[in-house]
Amino acid sequence: MATSAARAAERGAAGSGEIPAETQLRIYETMVLARRLSERLLQLQRAGIVPLAVPCDGHEAIQVGSALAMPRERTIVYPYYRSLAAVLAYGMTPLDLVLGFYAKRDDPSTGGHQMPGHYSRRDLNIVTTSSVVGTQLVHAAGAAYAAKVRKSGQVAITYIGEGGTSEGDFHEALNFAAIHKLPVLFVVENNQYAISVPLTKQMAVANVADRAAAYGMPGVIVDGNDAEACYLATRDAVARALAGDGPTLLEAKTYRLAPHTSDDDDRGYRPLEEIAMWRRERDPVPRFAATLEARGLLDEAGTAAIAARVRAAIDDATARAEASPDPDPADIHIPVFSTPEVPGRTQ
Amino acid sequence: MPELTYRNALRAALTEEMARDESVVLLGEDIGVYGGTHLITQGLLDRFGAKRVIDTPIAEGGFTGAAIGMAMLGLRPVVEMMTWNFSFLASDQIIQNAAKLRYFSGGQVGVPIVIRGPNGGGVQLSAQHTHSLENLYGHFPGLKVVSPVTPYDVKGMMLTAIRDPDPVIFLEAGALYGTKGEVPEEEYTVPFGKARVAREGKDVTLISYGRQVNLLLRVAERLATEEDVQAEVIDLRSIRPFDEETIVASVKKTNRAVAVQEQWRFFGVASEVAAVIQERAFDYLDAPVERVSGAEVPAPYARNLEEAAFPSEQQVIDAAHRVLYREG
Ligand SMILES: Cc1ncc(C[n+]2csc(CCOP(=O)(O)OP(=O)(O)O)c2C)c(N)n1
Ligand SMILES: [Mg+2]
Numbered sequence: 243m244a245t246s247a248a249r250a251a252e253r254g255a256a257g258s259g260e261i262p263a264e265t266q267l268r269i270y271e272t273m274v275l276a277r278r279l280s281e282r283l284l285q286l287q288r289a290g291i292v293p294l295a296v297p298c299d300g301h302e303a304i305q306v307g308s309a310l311a312m313p314r315e316r317t318i319v320y321p322y323y324r325s326l327a328a329v330l331a332y333g334m335t336p337l338d339l340v341l342g343f344y345a346k347r348d349d350p351s352t353g354g355h356q357m358p359g360h361y362s363r364r365d366l367n368i369v370t371t372s373s374v375v376g377t378q379l380v381h382a383a384g385a386a387y388a389a390k391v392r393k394s395g396q397v398a399i400t401y402i403g404e405g406g407t408s409e410g411d412f413h414e415a416l417n418f419a420a421i422h423k424l425p426v427l428f429v430v431e432n433n434q435y436a437i438s439v440p441l442t443k444q445m446a447v448a449n450v451a452d453r454a455a456a457y458g459m460p461g462v463i464v465d466g467n468d469a470e471a472c473y474l475a476t477r478d479a480v481a482r483a484l485a486g487d488g489p490t491l492l493e494a495k496t497y498r499l500a501p502h503t504s505d506d507d508d509r510g511y512r513p514l515e516e517i518a519m520w521r522r523e524r525d526p527v528p529r530f531a532a533t534l535e536a537r538g539l540l541d542e543a544g545t546a547a548i549a550a551r552v553r554a555a556i557d558d559a560t561a562r563a564e565a566s567p568d569p570d571p572a573d574i575h576i577p578v579f580s581t582p583e584v585p586g587r588t589q
Numbered sequence: 590m591p592e593l594t595y596r597n598a599l600r601a602a603l604t605e606e607m608a609r610d611e612s613v614v615l616l617g618e619d620i621g622v623y624g625g626t627h628l629i630t631q632g633l634l635d636r637f638g639a640k641r642v643i644d645t646p647i648a649e650g651g652f653t654g655a656a657i658g659m660a661m662l663g664l665r666p667v668v669e670m671m672t673w674n675f676s677f678l679a680s681d682q683i684i685q686n687a688a689k690l691r692y693f694s695g696g697q698v699g700v701p702i703v704i705r706g707p708n709g710g711g712v713q714l715s716a717q718h719t720h721s722l723e724n725l726y727g728h729f730p731g732l733k734v735v736s737p738v739t740p741y742d743v744k745g746m747m748l749t750a751i752r753d754p755d756p757v758i759f760l761e762a763g764a765l766y767g768t769k770g771e772v773p774e775e776e777y778t779v780p781f782g783k784a785r786v787a788r789e790g791k792d793v794t795l796i797s798y799g800r801q802v803n804l805l806l807r808v809a810e811r812l813a814t815e816e817d818v819q820a821e822v823i824d825l826r827s828i829r830p831f832d833e834e835t836i837v838a839s840v841k842k843t844n845r846a847v848a849v850q851e852q853w854r855f856f857g858v859a860s861e862v863a864a865v866i867q868e869r870a871f872d873y874l875d876a877p878v879e880r881v882s883g884a885e886v887p888a889p890y891a892r893n894l895e896e897a898a899f900p901s902e903q904q905v906i907d908a909a910h911r912v913l914y915r916e917g
Pocket of ligand 1: 375405406407431502649
């Protein structure tokens with residue numbers, strides 16, 4: 243029987259090394275942008291202006307830390323609905339995202355066809371995913387297989403919540419990826435709840451990462467509220483993937499600071515004190531700010547400048563999205579098929 | 590008679606059956622403390638305990654299969670699909686197992702399971718949350734498929750469903766959970782396989798089920814007040830077993846029919862309605878049967894696109910005009 247130390251070794255240690263100062267600041271600014279945009283979208287929903295918001299509050303460190311550790315030009319991204327911060331870090335703009343929440347014609351993700359939060363931009367290799375949880379993992383494994391066959395030098399990364407790992411697709415994706423030693427990272431953002439269902443009702447193991455051993459890949463656990471640790475763990479996993487050593491399961495322990503979506507009232511299933519504690523003591527955004535301050539990389543003026551830039555970017559995105567046109571119902575059949583023909587008789 | 594919402598009528602049915610029959614258990618995602626994402630099971634965990642109200646992992650194939658196992662061994666599980674759209678992940682268990690076990694075991698094993706949840710669109714959640722699956726599940730022998738629209742029927746049919754010895758696909762009108770209607774306090778059941786004449790008329794028969802029945806009632810009201818056309822509205826309620834008699838009797842009276850469905854035109858329930866009418870009432874028809882269906886696209890998200898994707902009052906009125914030769 244493996245000792246816990248042996249198991250930890252099998253799992254692989256969380257990453258080490260240094261991050262360039264410039265990158266550290268970029269991580270921080272992107273985290274702030276994500277938080278403020280997520281908050282703004284929830285406000286817009288509460289005001290009845292957009293139909294739905296899907297907050298990422300609390301998940302910024304793992305999302306931005308992992309994204310900025312990826313080799314951008316060579317990365318194929320399969321996000322999930324909570325990946326607002328990640329897709330900003332991968333290059334989508336606040337306007338791209340806000341257009342989606344307004345369901346506007348020029349929404350680059352879907353043009354008003356799919357729900358918001360299903361991020362997609364072909365030119366950035368951010369690939370749309372399903373509302374049905376888990377399916378993106380098998381797609382990411384397939385994309386990594388294609389990259390391997392085509393010797394494109396690409397690496398795939400995909401994201402999911404811990405609840406989603408109960409679906410068969412999670413297991414099937416990891417198994418397939420491990421058999422073929424595919425260049426893919428599976429990032430699990432374990433925020434301890436799947437809507438209202440706590441971890442203990444989702445799985446009997448303490449860590450999602452423990453399952454990695456059963457498929458034959460390292461399972462790495464990282465503090466998902468520590469941006470630096472998330473960055474470094476991702477960088478190590480990418481190195482493995484690009485060296486041909488196969489996939490990694492990266493579990494980030496974190497906490498959702500906002501409701502599941504704007505449709506959710508989270509007060510009924512989580513103690514208010516629990517939410518308050520995470521906000522007070524473990525919020526990844528002020529935590530990383532404190533780290534940067536301690537290192538002399540950030541001061542009060544720097545923080546204020548970032549806050550001002552972020553506010554201006556979000557105000558601008560919101561104003562422009564608001565003024566942009568709705569989809570045209572005359573184009574409703576485009577693009578169901580590659581050619582815009584309607585099958586059969588129209589009504 | 591007291592008025593209840595569709596949601597509360599459903600909950601009342603579950604509560605009464607659970608109180609009456611200890612073998613009834615509920616399974617689904619977020620149905621415990623949360624009371625279900627549509628609040629159908631609110632309060633049931635407190636009342637009946639965690640052994641009978643089971644919060645499942647997010648694994649539709651797994652918990653539906655487990656429920657089938659429970660049903661084989663004497664329990665009566667009622668499985669909640671957070672939306673019917675997620676049942677595709679459980680469709681092997683439903684279609685390949687639940688629907689076939691009685692037949693393939695030579696009658697030795699029955700599967701008294703109910704699978705329920707919101708079905709259809711109208712709440713701006715786009716295609717992967719919007720499918721209307723009557724025709725899909727109605728296709729397979731071994732499954733009973735119902736789609737009630739009134740609070741009265743939803744309660745009465747849920748009691749019938751739970752007591753039924755075979756698997757029941759219970760498709761709720763998700764957009765109508767908040768709508769009200771009269772529901773008696775005393776116990777009653779509504780049988781499967783009996784359509785309901787929701788409004789009587791002599792000039793044209795309008796046929797649908799689920800949420801679209803309300804659309805037909807609005808259309809019938811407009812036809813009556815604006816044009817003095819008396820439309821008869823038939824609510825199928827039950828897709829399998831399918832009540833041919835009520836449709837045929839109505840068309841023999843009106844000689845004209847429009848079948849309406851939220852689904853797509855090809856291979857839909859409306860096609861079945863049209864086929865039954867031409868088989869059994871051909872000589873009575875004064876015009877070809879018309880179908881009104883959803884647009885041939887995955888249901889889109891943007892409000893204006895979503896509205897364009899589902900049957901509208903005007904489309905149904907136009908179809909009625911065509912069968913009445915009142916065009917233009
Ligand atoms: C197959 C499927 N079942 C259920 C749902 C409904 N649903 C959407 S998100 C969610 C919870 C997912 O929780 P988790 O994976 O932990 O991610 P989190 O939202 O916590 O980030 C559920 C049950 C779905 N979208 N797809
Ligand atoms: Mg979660």
